[in-house]
Amino acid sequence: MATEVEVTVVTMRDIFQDEAGRKSRFSDEYRDQSAQIILDKQDLAKLGAKDGQKLRVLVKNDVGSVVVAAKTSEDNPHPGLAFMYNSPWSNQLVSDAVSESSIPGFKSIKAIVSAAEEKVTQISEIQARIKG
Template sequence: MAEVVEVIIVTVRDIFQDEAGRRSRFSDEYKNLSALIILDKQDMIRLEAKDGQKLLVKNDVGSVVVAAKTSEDDMHPGLAFMYNSPWSNQLVSDNVCDGSIPGNKRIKATLSTTEENMDITQISELQARMQS
């Protein structure tokens, strides 16, 4: 059984994801480039995950199911990256400190592999949560 891994998620930008979002926020292209978490090799091993493995990312604010992707960067175990999107924003707290900036850059969350039948969180699901 793979471990539950704790990470700090930093949201970053990606030009391909940005381009896809400009064309459509509702396309599979945008979903596939947004619903991703980029992990260090060591964290991938701890999760027994390969690229494309669905992971449940969860914290006090919310949860999403996204696909894992191995980082091309040097070693950064415990540090994960997500592209700015409605998926990453499910995990961002609106509790702000004095600068009144939401904590997009230091999101604490846990990662675990999902049951086989769990799919990547759809944009329609995210919309339903917002409007509930």
């Protein structure tokens, strides 16, 4: 079984991803800018990434799962903490079970990450899942 790393995913904004999404939600550019997870170096090493190696990962929890590209964080070490851009990909993992304030946990997503062989999840797959 592939090594699994438990993380809390915090979503964030990015100007390049935002611009791509405004032009088209269905473009390869928007997919490439959105379908990413930024992981701590130590966590990436646990998943088997060698220096400079591109890795795709499965990010899953009770709500759903997506395959995205893994990127190395440039920030101070933050094992167990991961970042994703706010997008249809990150929202596949956000629960609609809300707290008293009724705000979904967009910035506190508990998930498990493992190395993946599959292709990055396409927007058409996300649409099909929503349609059910």
